[in-house]
Amino acid sequence: MTSNQMAWRATPALVRAVLLPAVLAAGGLALGRPELVLLGVPLAVGTALALGGRVRPSLGGWPAGRTLSAGMRPPPEVRAIGPRVLAVGRPVAVAVRIAPSDAQLVATVLPMPEPGAPAERVAVVAPADRPRQIVTETSSPVWGSQLLARPDHLAVADDGLFTAGPVTGTPYTPQVLPAITTTLPPGPLPPRPSGMVGAHRTRRAGEGTELHDVSPFMPGDRLRRIDWRVTARQAGPREELYTRHTQVDADADVVCCLDNRFDLRAEVASWSGLGSSGADDEPAGRSSIDIAVDTVASVAAAYIEHGDRVGVLDLARPHEHVHLGSGRRHLLRLRTQLARHTRRPGSGDSQPLPRKVPRFPHGAIVVVTSVFLDDAAGALATSWRRAGHPVLAVDVLPAPLVIDRAEPAVALAARIVLAERDERMRSLAAAGVPVTSAEPAALALSLARLRRSMRRTRL
Template sequence: MTRDYVWRATPALARSLLLPALLAVTGLALGRADLVLLGVPLAVGTALALGTAAERRARRPPPEVRAIGPRILDAGRSVPVAVRLGPSDAQLVATVLPPAEAGGDADSVAVAAPADGERQLVVEVTAPRWGAQQLARPDHLAAAADGLLVAGPVAGPPYTAQVLPAVAPALPPGPLPPRPAGMVGAHRTRRPGEGTELHDVSPFQPGDRMRRIDWRVTARQAGPRETLYTRHTLVDADADVVCCLDNRYDLPADVAAWLDLGEHAERPGRTSIDVAVDTVASVAAAYIDHGDRVGILDLARPLDPVHLGSGRRHLLRLRTHLARHTRRPGSGDALPAPRHAPRLPPGAIVVVTSVFLDDAPGTLAVTWRRRGHPVVAVDVLPSPLVLDAADAATTLAARLVLAERQERIRALEAAGVPVSAADPAALGLGLARLRLLARGVRR
């Protein structure tokens, strides 16, 4: 134990020493033995308590209080976090418990320090936002000698966890690109080959596999011209998906706070980047669950993408990257979007998340659409917007900005890029619309 605990006397110790002395002096001065005897139990009790405390300090270490819990957890999901108290020379330890929600008010509790072994105080903690979050710091105060001596308060070691973005359940699978590159997957194509969807039944030809022979159809053709018939199937393919994250703006639902973002380290409530990161994580999980390959392109840092991959470990890698590397710009800190649309894998599905306050993300989405990529845009501006706290000038400016934003969204839809809201129901409909558009292109 490296922390230096300094035991100090409390006012109770001063009273327990002064009162017997005062009674003894008064009893001797007045010749009253009862006053002297009245102070004897206090003096004996104080001596025993101090002696016991000295013996405990000689045999046991100072108090060790720390918070333990999972190092990686999901946003919005409750996890048990324990405050662990080790054996020490203290009799009583008062400690701060983790708040039920990260950033909330914490409660304190006083417990008897364990003589042997350890004691744990378990609390369910929820982290509402992704990123590195300090979930607990068990500051504590130790007491000994029946409360006559105290040490602290001592700042406990902080417990920090990496909170991953939440994943919305039950998102439908997205469309298959017009030219799927994969040879395995959960999507049905129109390309003949090894798969599960029946294409046709035709006479056996050189090169057909014996296990593909349809014996029922062959048996119906019994006779002098008996012919073997084989079943042909359509290839089950996977898709390449690139989720483009526009994190150049971080806007809350309160319009009056848009101009003050540079002055506050902590954004009020849920912001557009929170919505965008959760949307990207949910879309990635929906596609990866169907065996597709997913990557991430940060429009503020287009040279540092997360390359395509599949599987549960890749999904964990994507969510960890989002939680650790997604930046939150302040007021006047918006980085320029790339002037030219980055090259994406041929036929990859593109999901663009943005607040569409300028033309850059819409221009990139239309460019990718013209290159033959299925593209869906997701509006991540928090809703409903709050204009009550803004003054008249701010309200007028906000209405003009929102009107221009709405025109950009209409232009995107006119160019063949469906625009969806970020909630799971609307996003599911947006993926369904994109699936219909992709089928129309293949026809």
Template sequence: MSLPEPPPARPPTWGQDPEPPPAPAATGRWTPVRAATWASAACLVVLLLGVLAGRPDAAVLGVAPLVLAARALHGRPAGPLRARLEAGDVDDDPDARGGGGGLHATLCLEGPARWAAVTTTRQGRPGTEVLVRLADERRLPVVARTVRTGPQEVATAVVQGVGPDGASVAEPTPPVTRSTVVLPATTPLLDLPLPSRLRGLTGPHESRRPGEGGGLRDVHPWAPGDRLRRIDWRVTARRSPDLRELYVRREHAQAEAVVVLVVDSRDDVGPDPRTWRGSVAPRPQDATSLDRARQAAASLARAYLAAGDRVGLDDLGVRRRPVPPGGGRRQLDRIRHSLALTAPEGEPSARLRPPRLPSGALVVVFSTFLDDESAAVAARWRTAGHRVVAVDVLPRLRASGLYDRERLALRMMTLTREDRMAELADQDVELVTWRDEPAVALRVLARRAQRRAGAGVAR
């Protein structure tokens, strides 16, 4: 049994399914259907008229239906019908799935009924209505298509038992609901930009300061403290054949990058501008800006953590404890779960200062930049010396079907937003549009030299 929704462009990822509260069972009362009652009454009238009129042929016409109706009512089931929704199967590697992704659940039916009428809905929208045969117990798969991420409803089911020959029905069971948290999927990325200053004494990247593990920095005369195994005998033989002076090879140190992902959860808008006021919900087959922000942040977190860097997460829309920078697979799971729970929470309070970040961290801001708040925070971080990458997550807008005044308002908003993005570029904030080719844009930023003169070089 499948709920009719368009398949997503990229399959979502299942998260932890919260256990729903147990649904109360129906009372177990079975009542005749209206059609059987009226048919029995009509047959009884035909029988009485045939007897009173002395027409046995007419009276016989009402006997057989009455016998069948009495037999069906006498053999109607007794007892309540129980229904519950259980979690479906979860893939071990959801990001590697192909085809259209969906949310899975299992509808379990138990009771004395022979047949059951199942009606499913999802988020208030009509789904499917099916009649299934029930032999004490039946398990039905439920699949819902979605492009959204975060907490959402899988399905709501209402079940009504049907007796023999459809002559009696049971009371409908209370609605049973199953909810889940859909984690954002990830997109493969190529090269990634690095902060202007690397940290730590080890890591996957080559820093500018002297140390061990990196590429060749220079060749220098031997000094106290240099290791003998670093003596370059070829250079020594060429520059000092009499071995009066030894030359050693000095290398660059290995270090790690610290990346802080900042999601602006204040806006959750779809591609249709008419839904931005909140009176009309976006269409279920349209991914919103927050869905794109979750996917973009999860993709960058996975790429940086796979390279051995440290990644943290913060939210501009909600003041709560951020996810501190860390590494490893568990850090990726923690970030993806926090991203899935990120959502607008009322009117956000104005910030007097931007959130505190680790020194020398790369800041990636995911926002629609529909107002000045996120742009101002990104500019302050750039002024403080951080390398800032602004990721535009606004979906591609649909202007068809808008009135003239709505087109004018959209045009004014677009011009104001373009001016705001141009000001960010003038303040040396690097821009990436996620709806175009984010992997290519990030690779271009990775090849740009963003180091200040003398940054990370020992004096």
């Protein structure tokens, strides 16, 4: 029964409370036994007091349908209230709201607790004239559109003579954004910066924050650049003004590319059913797409924090990319796009990467996340490097892999695939595309090394 079909229904207790006095009265009159009539009087009086004259049978007849149509307010509406958007693993307060009604007790299922706690909790409350709320904390361990609460409920009225339900509650399904797992350095500045509003240092003098030098005042220098402390140290007839020169602060364009054609877990035995997320027999732990999404969110947050522009391109769906942008609102938009549109592939969805992808700005930094099980992602990364883009390849295959539990044939095939994968990543490194794991320490070190290598080629 759903909430819009909810109605008061008579319980077997009401049927007994109505029929038993009638049977006792008829038997007492037929047998001439007044004590039988008196025996049913307390039951009839108690039923009448409980009902209070508020209800009457529906026109369809009673107790055939056991439904009531007048005299009672509708059963209470029960729904879960919480934020529409939340972050992975962050506890949020979710309230179960119970509207006023004639119910004396309402039993409702509370939101799912944190992972590892009991799977279901039920609360029993007595509704009042005003709405009541039961507030609990819950969290989601995974990103995407997640069902966090469904307040199924049962209402009881008039001393248990009427019930409504059990009713399937309205699901509470917020959008869970991927987590920013770690704080990363800002990364490299491309050879030709796109703008002059970021926080990266350059070698050119101009408007910025990093000191370049202090020199005598020259025609064209701005008065607000005068260094009065250095000037005050001068004395005598050759006293002159000195100005501070700074280095230009520049920003960068960063494009994060996700290869989401494969969704693999550390359990090699599960690779035969790619992307079967949600199955009961699916191994625990994060998959490659989970690692890729968290990595992209962390890299984007690191660059956006320093004033850079970041975009996201899903190589499986290049027409739905996130354009370059900066600022906190853009970071929220980017994380929402990742949570809402990142698709987990099915077992038959392995498709080649598109031949055409949107063009990147000149010198934009490209971060590619993939498991590199074929040559497609590596070929794209190599072509971007040859075009002059700084490229970083991030291996998002979960580690360590569990191969021993697989069947011998599957384990042998997995070892062959992994050997080919290692050779493919060595070829990437030889082509000038560094490959790193998604571990925060390794990723931060690779970004720092990429920054040093780009600094040597900066114009």
